[in-house]
Amino acid sequence: MQLKTFVSQLLAAFALVTVVALGAPASAQQINPTANSVQEQQLLDALQGQGTVSGRVSIPDQRSADLIKPGNPGWANLHNGTVSTLSIVAILGTLGLLTLFFLIRGRIRVESGMSGRMIPRFNAIERFAHWMLAASFIVLAISGLNLVIGRAVIRPIIGEGAFGTLTAWGKLAHNYLAWPFMVALALVFLFWVVHNIPNRIDLQWIKQGGGILKKGAHPPAGKFNFGQKLIFWAVVLGGAALSFTGIMLLFPAETATPADWQLFQIIHGVVAALLSAVIIAHIYIGTVGMEGAFDAMGKGEVDINWAKEHHALWVEEVEARESRPRGRAATPAE
Template identity: 35%
Template sequence: MPVPGASPWPTVAKPRVKSQGLTALPLTPITGMMLMKSSTQAENPGIKRRLRGVNLALVCCALVLLLAPLVPYTLAAVSPDSATAFWDHVRHGTIGATQIKGTESGQLINESGTWWLEWRNQWVSPGGAWALSLSLVTLTLVYLLIGTNRMPERSGKTIERWSRMDRTIHWFMAITFLLLGVTGLSILYGKSVLIPMMGKDAFASFLYLAKNVHNYLGPLFSLALVVMAIKWLKHNFFTLVDMKWFATLGGMIGKGHAPADFTNGGEKAWFWVLVLLGLVVSGSGLVLDFPNYGQIRETMQNANLIHAISAVVLFCGSLFHIYMGTLGVEGALEGMVSGEVDEAWAEQHHSLWVERVKQNG
């Protein structure tokens, strides 16, 4: 008979079986399953770490097996031959495909940039420095050896030589030209000349201002140049009289002063240098000023070199013009300040023009 209060399930012995280091846990009456546990693992925790290492190694091996078929494709994509060909195309400026829209956006390296840098730093910059230095030395020697061309005793009578419009054009061009010259030379030589004098921070601020002044005044100078060329063209055609003026260097060789009309040979020469080189400077400057009209980089580089060379030559010529109008010839500056010159000065330097003025009353 069943004992009151006893379990309805029959009592089953719970044996423990040991085999090869494994301990069998008791059978449960619910599942009837046996849970196995390593007795060695239970006794030695270091085994757990070893098992984790083995598992990780197995995972890595599985990944290697999965990715192994892709290795040949990867090696083919970066083979030495294809890499060499790729960089050859890059160095030679081959244009590739890109999502960036713009002129030459698909060109990684512009080979002509190295050529431009060499020309600028090895030829244009040193050559310009020599040209400016020689111009200043020449003018200094001329002043020391020849001195100022003095005007005779003033007559007390004046002749109108330049109208208000002429003087406005001249001084507007003169001021803008000097500002463009100073700022342009600062851009060309600032790194080697101004940084040691001003320091990098002060030079950076100055150059930022100089660059903007240069860029905005450039188109205004170009416009004034065209107006001046049209206004004064009639006075600057060469004649045989000018050939005689050049033969005597304006009266510096021989006795007396060479006859001249409203403008002499030297003034006409400066007019054409200013107009022709001024147009070159203006044209190349406008290309640099407005780079958003599809210019390629090589076009910009060529424009930069042309702009620098022509501007330096023009600035050297302006030094001689400034010298002749101030220290070189007494009374020359008066005509461009007041518009009138003394009659004695006019007869000395522009005798043919004075005769025509007197004939016309």
């Protein structure tokens, strides 16, 4: 009797183990895209099989919950390999070149010394637009760079948990700061475009290499010299490209096919890397690289000797405007 009970219990246990073992692969194939532990590769495998995988979103457009099928295998390599390598090379390369330049040339000084007499350069609204552009760009660049190289470079250093939190906040900042960036970009364009049209005077600046390598060389320049004009157009055109592709990436269902979307992502990454390199050079010149430059955006006014050395034609224009008689009272009688 006891043996019979034991045998029947053994058979029942065997049957249970068999059912569980057979059932396991079936349940493992069920992908829950919103589960925390789901792996990207599992989702992509499921996508190959069933054609669609939908997650959960809290915005009205349910199409944005659909996982996009990577139709272009070259894209993943381009995005993960080329864009991240380009970003690292562009940023570290620029920092390296600037360090070399600083060691060779040192800080560009005001050769005639500071006079203590100031001349207004940028008004409060211009400075507000510049700093809004600068602050939003810097956060966008760092949070964007984290999306490209963070998993390989930052995650091993700070660990999975901290990296997850950082990336989630970074992504939020990236999505929301794009808007003040675009507003500031439009303002800066409107305020300064008239001073940034290339003209014949720029040829002298180009011939003398901007005068930055040789002490005492000061090619004449208006409000902005040719180097600054290049920075202005890089910011305006690069910023416009980033804005356009960024909007496409934010609203994929409305704006583009998956293949377009992948192309926009590559363009976004490449332009961001190149513009970041330009901006690092700009920040260098505006701070440690050139004595007296920061005051222009800090206080809104610069020392007259700084202005005469770097923007002689602009000083002449301002002085001519100020000495010109104004209004009816000053008009000489006929």
